[in-house]
Amino acid sequence: MTEIPEHLLKRSKAARAKAGGEEPAAGASDAPATAVAKADGAAAPAKPAAPAAPVKPAAPVVKPDSPVVAAYKARKKVPIWAMLGLAILPVWGFMYAQALTPEKKVVQxxxxxxxxxxxxxxxxxxxxxxxxxxxxxxxxxxxxxxxxxxxxxxxxxxxxxxxxxxxxxxxxxxxxxxxxxxxxxxxxxxxxxxxxxxxxxxxxxxxxxxxxxxxxxxxxxxxxxxxxxxxxxxxxxxxxxxxxxxxxxxxxxxxxxxxxxxxxxxxxxx
Ligand code: HEC
The missing domain is CATH 1.10.760.10 (Cytochrome c-like domain)
Structure with missing residues (x-):
């Protein structure tokens, strides 16, 4: 886990208390960064590799995705095989049009x-x-x-x-x-x-x-x-x-x- 310097935690607690105790979505007041990282985990599974990271002075502020971005990330993606199908669509269209064109009469x-x-x-x-x-x-x-x-x-x-x-x-x-x-x-x-x-x-x-x-x-x-x-x-x-x-x-x-x-x-x- 990334360590958050004590003085920063204190400062953020104080700030929240001042703001009227309104808790951010993460809830756990003593480890906001961890909670946020977890929330993000579903959409970005690469994150758990973080523990090995060296101690950083500042908390890695991972902002939760806005609903729009989250929806974008969670959308159903077009599978690769379907892309192949789409890629040859113009070729198929061309051949189809050719097949429908009546053969020209002999001109030579x-x-x-x-x-x-x-x-x-x-x-x-x-x-x-x-x-x-x-x-x-x-x-x-x-x-x-x-x-x-x-x-x-x-x-x-x-x-x-x-x-x-x-x-x-x-x-x-x-x-x-x-x-x-x-x-x-x-x-x-x-x-x-x-x-x-x-x-x-x-x-x-x-x-x-x-x-x-x-x-x-x-x-x-x-x-x-x-x-x-x-x-x-x-x-x-x-x-x-x-x-x-x-x-x-x-x-x-x-x-x-x-x-x-x-x-x-x-x-x-x-
Ligand atoms: C100005 C009108 C006219 C044009 C143009 C014309 N012909 Fe004729 N053609 C005739 C007439 C009239 C006859 C019959 C002539 C006769 O009785 O001596 C005839 C006869 C023929 C015959 C004989 C058919 C048979 O069974 O006896 C052939 C073959 C023929 N034409 C081919 C052609 C070809 C090929 C062309 C075009 C390159 C052509 N004609 C253009 C008027 C025309």
Whole structure:
């Protein structure tokens, strides 16, 4: 126990007597410091180590905690494991938000780019949904483009040159002459503007792939897909590398020549 010098004890007794005998909370008038230390003991268990302390001239005045501080010390603390949970909460929130965000549609590759080109260059006449106009620009729904052009090379050539160049060259049928439902005869439905002078070869290939695979709804697999319209197809890689539409056939195994002038279209069996 810490010794309290006799003269200090006397002085404090005298002072208390003078104040009207009002006892402090500790009660035990001869050992106030001890009592206070005990009262504090509940909240601060480290205290009992004090006995070894050297004799000090003044009493270690340990003030009792105010109710607010006592309540603060006695509060229930958040356990460590709960803190870990709280710490990863932002990460979890981020992942949760990511999971809820709908996957973005393809914007790269032939179909992604083709959809954009179609919307800005073709939808005005062929309609945004590809349904076309009666007696005007043809439909691309239900694989209509594939029915007219069994070979994608013929469609690429047609879109590149348009109605006028074919008519000028005296070519009547740009697609399949044996087309189911009758061949599409050049100029019958109006004037399809040439795209080869406006679009890059990659844009032109992309929009034709879009008309066949996306609007036409044919399956995105098989020979034509692998060679012309998949993002890793030789035609797409070459077109992106700057090969012209006229030369594109030379980059694909077994392709028909596209060439730099209009040509009659071919049947499914060539
Ligand atoms: C100014 C209106 C107009 C625009 C723009 C237009 N087309 Fe056409 N397209 C037509 C018309 C009209 C025809 C029919 C032409 C004919 O009878 O000679 C046609 C025919 C076609 C055909 C032949 C379809 C078939 O089954 O015979 C294809 C393919 C085609 N267009 C693709 C495109 C693409 C790709 C674009 C955009 C890059 C485009 N068109 C933009 C009006 C348009």
């Amino acid at each position: 590759g032939p179909l992604g780019i083709g959809a954009k080109v179609y919307a800005s260059e073709c939808s005005g006449c062929h309609m945004a949904d590809g349904s076309g106009a009666a007696g005007g620009a043809y439909s691309f729904l239900k694989s209509d483009a594939v029915t007219t052009f069994p070979h994608i090379e013929d469609q690429l050539r047609w879109v590149s040159f348009g109605t006028k160049a074919y008519a000028d060259a005296g070519i009547r049928i740009a697609g399949d002459p044996n087309r189911a439902g009758g061949p599409h005869v050049v100029g019958t439905n109006g004037l399809m503007p040439a795209q080869g002078t406006k679009l890059s070869s990659a844009q032109l290939l992309a929009v034709v792939c879009h008309e066949r695979f996306a609007l036409g709804g044919i399956e995105q697999s098989g020979d034509e897909w692998d060679k012309w319209c998949s993002p890793s197809s030789p035609a797409w890689v070459a077109a992106e590398g700057g090969t012209s539409i006229a030369e594109l056939g030379t980059k694909v195994d077994g392709a028909l020549e596209i060439g730099s002038t209009p040509k009659p279209g071919t049947t499914a069996t060539k």
